[in-house]
Amino acid sequence: MKKSILILLFSFFPVVVFAAGSDQERPHWSLEIKGGRFYPDISNWSTYYGKDYTGEYAGSLAYKITRQIEVGIQGGYIKDNGEALAPLHGITAGSVTYELAPVNAFVLVRGVFSEKQLLVPYIGGGWTRIYYKEELQSQSTARGTADGYHGRGGLQMLLDRIDQSASTSLYEDIGVFHTYLFVEVEYTHAMANTNTGGSVNLGGSSWLAGLLFEF
């Protein structure tokens, strides 16, 4: 899974940075709202949490340095409820609430060459800090942070072409230049220490979809 995502990320097209006319009126900010599935990079996850993925929700705000390059921050939230291990019984038992709040600072490169381009591929990555909280019912709560990196890439589809009048209204009313529907894959790596003296990657792979507003 991890390999396929990395191959996908780095096999993207070479982006030509200076393509679209920089002197034209263009959006300078983008706002993303997205959600999807997060596949933790933790062994035996499904044994304790019932399935090999959980829900992830995130939002990001980015500034467009050029039409193709933007920098921004992203915040997300991941939560699952599962069980722990009762080692002497050899069974899963108890109740665990596992929460992650990844915060990313990223650089994103978008293959946009025209304001009316239907499909826009993009790729990016950057620094990651994951805030974690692991609450073991009637026993203990572990809190902490883990630093690492992330990479992501995806494809944005311009919705303006589907409903031109709605697009025009969005621009006139609230200044939204373009609205995109997008899907993306993301890989996050951030190692955290465990009580056994080892460490574990709190990150993993994500499939996300959402809306992007450029304004």
Add this chain to the structure above:
Amino acid sequence: MRTRHAIVLSFSILILLITSSPRIVQAATLTVSKSCGSALNVNCFASISAAVSAASNTTSPSIVIEAGTYTESVSLTVDNLPISGTETARTVLQSASGPAITANGLGTVNISKLTIVSTSVGIQLTGVSSANISNNVFFGSGKATAIEFQGASSSGTISNNTFFQNLTAISSPPTGILIQSNIFSQNSTALSSPQTTNITYNDFDANPNNGYTFLPTGDTNIPNSIVAATNPKFVNPSSPPPGMDLHLQQGSPCIGNGFSGTDIGAYGGAGADTIPFIISGVALSSPSSGSVSVDWSPNNAYNIGGYNVYYSLNRSGAPYDSKATLASSVTSTVISGLSEAVESVSAPVLNKLGIGNGTLFASWSAVPAATDYLLHYTDTSIVSSATTTTIHVGNTTSYALGGLINGHYYLITVSALAQNTYFFSVTAFDSTVVGAGGGTPGVSHESNYSAEQSIPIGSTVEGPLSNSQTDFPETIIPNPDLVNNGCFIATAAYGHYSASQVQALREFRERYLLTNAPGRAFVRWYYRVGPGGAEFINAHPWLKPAVRMALMPAVGGALFMTRASALAKALTLVSAGLLVFALHARKKLLHAGGKR
């Protein structure tokens, strides 16, 4: 595989077609109820607007609204669509803003038996040919226009409505409208710019501006030469809807003075609902063995014929097992001969125990008539002095038994406590069904059941023990077993996880303890004892300054080790070494007899 895909695809398309197609409703009567909302029940709707929308696909539709409070603005788009509540007082339509009901350009509008609450306009009729509005209550908090006519309107009746505390009761009623048997009470203006002169048998009470000129003789409207008093004597006008009760009390001038000798107002005339206002204030007590005293607030409507007290043993809700019928003058009674002895109590079935750290989680099946449960446990690891402890866990079917010793086996059983409980509800019925002992609650001539009350009587009986379950608690380990980055004691002492001193200790742990086996062993030990220490400090805040003082050398050391440069560390190490050497040399000298 292809066949499977084809089936899935066909099914998906079918579902899409079903959900995206407008619902074709064949039944003529569409019900609106707060309990509706399921898409599978095509005749039942959660909102009036949804029912109106569905009515456009229905042959000869009508809408019946069950009791409840509906907050919405309804736009009537279907001609000749009767809309009627089942119980005027408790079928409340209120609008958050704008008119509660609007109709524009329709032929006929029929609205009845609703309580319409608005702060702008109750019903707004624009260019409607015929309007029939009857048996409604309009309450406008002194701000609203109850019925507003706009544009031409040729015929219709506004009859047997109660307009209470509106800014304007009826605005611009057109020429062809009959205004009959209505109560206009405490409105700023009763009739504004009336074009019709067909105004009969109405009660005009305490409106600063009636908008109507009374005939010198023979006027059927109140006040007139025969009936001078105008106060309609509402039962309870002070509570807001749905608690507002505008039925008439004994002595009201509106009784029998409407058209054809009927009552004036929302509860008079042939179309009025026959359901008395619901009883409130039901209270129970047990004055003696086997008896329950029931008290309630009276229904002061003039036509109340009596009360029914319904009750059941160990079962909540209608239908009830028994009822006692009482006269209208009675507002309390004692029901005797009730059973105090619990017939039988079965044993719960105890499920396999859940495991936790010092905790076993027990769950069991519910037992009929059980009021509470007892949980019994024995530490079977202590063979010599094993005693059984019983915990009264309340009326629940699960319990986390904490405070246990990890690794010890515990035997657990559960038993039910039972006590007879009687459930009571009271209704009022009108005088037309006195001989029959009441009507049908919530349907005709008898009010809906009051809010149910219950009372346990007799002694509590413990049932047999459940099956037993044995297990032991242990420390459970999450996956992943993440380190708590907080230093428990320091966090407690400094008050916050992100205090700079705590961060210094945390960095020291990361760099100097977790990187070697002895350090990791120390961290593991600390994680076992630390939380207990932190809990103690949090429970005794006065200790915090002392703990901070005690931690100062550790914090200082951690700061030095994590923040100082390598050169500073080396110099400090050399200095310390020299100091030790000097002290050692001085001691040696003194020992050899040298002078200080």
